[in-house]
Structure formats: C-alpha cells, structure tokens
Amino acid sequence: MLEQLTLQDTVLDAAREVFETMIFMDIETSSDACPSITGESLLGSITFKGDLEGCLAVCVSQSCADRIAKNMLGMEADESLTIEEACDAIGEVANMVMGSIKSRLQPLYPTLEVSIPSVITGRELKNTLGERAVKTIVCAWLDGQEAAEFSFLYRKSASQKTQ
Amino acid sequence: MAKSLMIVDDSATMRKIIMRTVRMSGLEFDRTEEAGNGKEALEKLQASPVDIVLCDINMPEMSGTEMVKEARKIDCCQATKIIMVSTESAEELINSVMADGANGYITKPFTPEKFQEKLAPFMN
Numbered sequence: 483m484l485e486q487l488t489l490q491d492t493v494l495d496a497a498r499e500v501f502e503t504m505i506f507m508d509i510e511t512s513s514d515a516c517p518s519i520t521g522e523s524l525l526g527s528i529t530f531k532g533d534l535e536g537c538l539a540v541c542v543s544q545s546c547a548d549r550i551a552k553n554m555l556g557m558e559a560d561e562s563l564t565i566e567e568a569c570d571a572i573g574e575v576a577n578m579v580m581g582s583i584k585s586r587l588q589p590l591y592p593t594l595e596v597s598i599p600s601v602i603t604g605r606e607l608k609n610t611l612g613e614r615a616v617k618t619i620v621c622a623w624l625d626g627q628e629a630a631e632f633s634f635l636y637r638k639s640a641s642q643k644t645q
Numbered sequence: 646m647a648k649s650l651m652i653v654d655d656s657a658t659m660r661k662i663i664m665r666t667v668r669m670s671g672l673e674f675d676r677t678e679e680a681g682n683g684k685e686a687l688e689k690l691q692a693s694p695v696d697i698v699l700c701d702i703n704m705p706e707m708s709g710t711e712m713v714k715e716a717r718k719i720d721c722c723q724a725t726k727i728i729m730v731s732t733e734s735a736e737e738l739i740n741s742v743m744a745d746g747a748n749g750y751i752t753k754p755f756t757p758e759k760f761q762e763k764l765a766p767f768m769n
C-alpha cells in the first residue's frame with residue numbers, strides 16, 4: 483500500500499530534482515495552507531497506467547510558467563516568450579517530474595506506462611480523477627516567491643482486485 | 646573531424662534545452678538538425694545522415710524505441726550513434742533499447758556533465 487506520507491515526499495523529491503537540475507529554482511513546501519494560484523494559470527498533466535492508474539499535474543500561474551520556461555531555455559527575464567512555448571515547457575516539467583516519480587516508485591510498481599503530457603490554460607484549474615481517487619497534493623514555493631501545486635492522483639488499476 | 650548532430654524530441658522546448666546543454670557541455674558540432682518524432686527523424690536521416698542522434702522515447706507518431714529498430718535496418722544509419730534521452734529510467738527498458746541498437750542512454754533531468762560523459766566517446 484502506498485502511504486500518503488511517503489508519496490508526499492516522493493512527489494516533492496521528484497519535483498525538487500527537476501527544478502534544481504533543469505530549471506535552477508529552489509523549491510520549498512509551504513507549511514501553511516496551499517498558496518492559492520489566482521488569475522490565468524497553466525496546468526500540465528500526464529496520465530499513467532499499469533500497476534497504478536492515475537495522473538500527475540503541475541499547476542502554476544502564467545507569470546510563474548513564463549519564469550520556468552525562461553529559466554529552462556536560458557532566456558533573459560525581459561525576452562519575450564509565446565504562450566505555446568510556456569505551455570510546452572510546463573508539459574515537459576510534468577513529463578520529467580512524472581519520470582522521476584516513476585523511477586522512485588519502480589520497486590513497488592514496476593509497470594507504469596506514461597502518456598504524452600498535455601497542458602491547459604485558464605482559471606482555477608484542477609487535476610481530477612473522479613471521486614474514488616487517492617490524492618496527494620504538494621504545495622510549494624519556487625525561489626520563495628511563486629506558488630506551484632503538484633498533484634498526484636491515482637486509483638487501483640482494473641487489473642488489481644480490491645479487497 | 647567535425648561531427649553532425651540530430652535532436653529528436655516531440656517538445657520544441659526540450660529540443661532547445663538539449664541543444665543548450667550540449668553547448669554547455671563543451672561539445673561542438675558543425676551541423677545540427679531537429680525532428681519532432683521518430684518518423685520525421687528517419688526521413689531526415691535518409692536525406693542527410695548525421696553522426697550522432699539524441700533521441701527521446703515517448704513521442705507521438707513514432708516512439709524512440711521504434712525509431713532505433715527502424716534506423717538499424719537502413720544503410721545510411723548503420724554508423725550513426727544513437728543516444729536515448731528520456732524520462733524513462735526502468736532498467737528493463739534501457740536494456741531492451743540498447744539491445745535494439747542504441748549506443749547510450751541519458752535520463753531527464755540531465756546536466757551538461759552527463760552529455761559530456763556520454764557523447765565524448767563518439768566525438769573522435
């Protein structure tokens with residue numbers, strides 16, 4: 483059984499690995515309630531199936547997505563970036579965080595097949611998987627100033643019998 | 646002798662990041678190409694082969710694992726070194742794609758040092 487507590491750490495460690503190695507931003511969990519992401523935002527998500535079935539999503543404000551994309555691409559803060567580029571970057575962040583989670587879950591769940599990431603933009607975006615989903619939400623601050631929410635949702639796959 | 650490189654990834658952002666990381670690693674190429682999936686990569690390789698291919702695995706149209714198998718059937722790609730660059734890190738998958746003809750494997754997220762280590766042996 484996947485413990486909620488360890489899963490929180492797994493998601494955070496995976497996110498930290500990606501943000502520190504490729505985005506050059508540090509990441510700290512928020513001790514209070516989740517910092518809210520208001521206004522236009524981006525939600526990058528990726529689904530997985532196999533020993534576990536569900537989805538992982540990364541949600542950030544549009545300005546935060548811009549910063550992430552510019553950091554990843556080595557662009558200056560005042561350079562202009564298209565919304566497509568920001569979306570593509572957030573999709574890749576979701577892809578890499580999921581890849582890192584997957585390798586950490588490997589001993590417990592060796593077969594996890596991941597999809598190609600997709601990104602949506604809008605307001606008050608939510609990662610959902612129906613009522614029965616087991617949810618792990620990690621709220622974090624990037625470089626101490628921008629909020630990011632990582633949500634890992636799963637349900638037992640059809641091939642697994644529920645007791 | 647100067648080498649040529651192709652970066653295959655469905656994300657344009659990731660292609661740019663890989664390009665930048667290759668540059669940061671100190672490796673130099675006289676020609677670089679890009680492709681958004683395995684199928685496009687094979688078409689470009691047949692028209693104009695390169696020395697080294699950095700290839701993603703999860704891509705629409707044709708995945709990196711299929712691309713490796715196909716590339717090894719084509720004359721122009723026999724000498725091409727194909728290094729996978731993927732978020733996938735399962736040992737089983739790495740072993741199988743290496744058995745199919747890949748020459749190396751880099752997992753995302755990566756560092757310039759990783760590219761230096763994995764590509765340097767093919768730069769001479």
Ligand SMILES: [Mg+2]
Binds near residue numbers: 654701702703
């Ligand atoms: Mg990909």
